Amino acid sequence: MSAANSVVITEQSGLGLAAVMSRKGVRPAAIGAALGLAPSEGPGRVGDARLALIGTGPGTWLALTEAPDPDWSLQLAHKLTGLASVSDQSGGYMVFRIGGNGARALLQHGAFIDFHPDVFRQGSAATTVIAHIGVILWQRDDTPTFDVATFRSYAHSFRRWVETTAAAL
Amino acid sequence: MRISCPYCGDRDAHEFVHRGDAAPRRPTSDDGFYDYVYLRDNIAGPMREHWYHAQGCRNWIVVARDTRNHQMSGAVLAREASR
Ligand SMILES: [Zn+2]
Numbered sequence: 001m002s003a004a005n006s007v008v009i010t011e012q013s014g015l016g017l018a019a020v021m022s023r024k025g026v027r028p029a030a031i032g033a034a035l036g037l038a039p040s041e042g043p044g045r046v047g048d049a050r051l052a053l054i055g056t057g058p059g060t061w062l063a064l065t066e067a068p069d070p071d072w073s074l075q076l077a078h079k080l081t082g083l084a085s086v087s088d089q090s091g092g093y094m095v096f097r098i099g100g101n102g103a104r105a106l107l108q109h110g111a112f113i114d115f116h117p118d119v120f121r122q123g124s125a126a127t128t129v130i131a132h133i134g135v136i137l138w139q140r141d142d143t144p145t146f147d148v149a150t151f152r153s154y155a156h157s158f159r160r161w162v163e164t165t166a167a168a169l
Numbered sequence: 170m171r172i173s174c175p176y177c178g179d180r181d182a183h184e185f186v187h188r189g190d191a192a193p194r195r196p197t198s199d200d201g202f203y204d205y206v207y208l209r210d211n212i213a214g215p216m217r218e219h220w221y222h223a224q225g226c227r228n229w230i231v232v233a234r235d236t237r238n239h240q241m242s243g244a245v246l247a248r249e250a251s252r
Pocket of ligand 1: 174175177178222225226227228
C-alpha cells in the first residue's frame with residue numbers, strides 16, 4: 001500500500017443504533033417534526049452526533065447516536081409513538097469508519113455503485129453488498145470519510161475484506 | 170444487467186430476486202387460484218415484472234423490461250403500482 005492510497009479503518013464502539021419504520025400513511029416530515037430534523041426521503045444521512053437518520057428504504061431509516069443513554073431506543077420509540085416502530089439494533093450492527101485518501105477507491109472495489117464525488121458525496125448513503133456482505137454505508141465528510149454498518153456476525157469477514165483489498169490498492 | 174430501483178437508483182441485477190410477470194391479480198374466490206399462484210407468461214418482448222430488491226431497500230418493485238434486449242423503460246414500487 002502506497003502513501004498515496006492510505007486507508008484507515010476504525011471500529012466505532014458504544015453507538016446507539018435502531019431501525020425506524022414509519023407506520024402506514026405517515027410522511028417523513030411527521031417523523032422529522034417529532035425528532036427535530038428533516039430526514040432524507042431517499043438514501044441519505046441527515047443529523048448530527050446526537051441523532052442521525054440514514055435512509056434505508058421508503059419510510060425506513062437507521063437511527064444512530066454516538067452518545068446513547070441506556071434507554072435511548074425507548075426514548076426514541078416514545079417520541080415516535082403512533083408514527084413509527086423502533087427496534088434497537090445496537091448489538092446487531094458493527095460500524096466501521098473508513099478514511100484516508102484511498103477510502104473511495106477501496107469501497108469502489110467492493111460495491112457496485114458509483115462513488116465518484118459528483119454523485120456520491122457528504123450525506124449520501126446506500127444499502128448494498130460488499131463481498132456478499134450486506135452493508136449500510138454513508139459518507140460523513142469530504143476528506144473523504146465513510147461509515148459502513150454491517151451485521152455484527154459478519155464484522156470479522158468484512159474487516160478481512162478491507163485489509164486484503166486495501167493491500168492491493 | 171442494471172436495474173433502476175425507484176428508491177436506491179441503478180443497481181446490479183445480482184442484488185435482486187426475480188419473480189416474473191406482474192400481471193396476475195389475486196382472485197377473490199378459489200377459482201383461478203392455481204393459475205394465479207403457478208402460471209406466469211414468459212413473454213418475448215416488453216413486459217412488467219416483479220423484482221425484489223433483497224440486497225438493498227428490501228422492497229418489491231415493478232419493472233418494465235423488454236426481455237429480448239433487457240431495455241428497461243421504468244420501475245415503480247409495487248405498493249404504488251397496485252394502487
Ligand atoms: Zn432498492
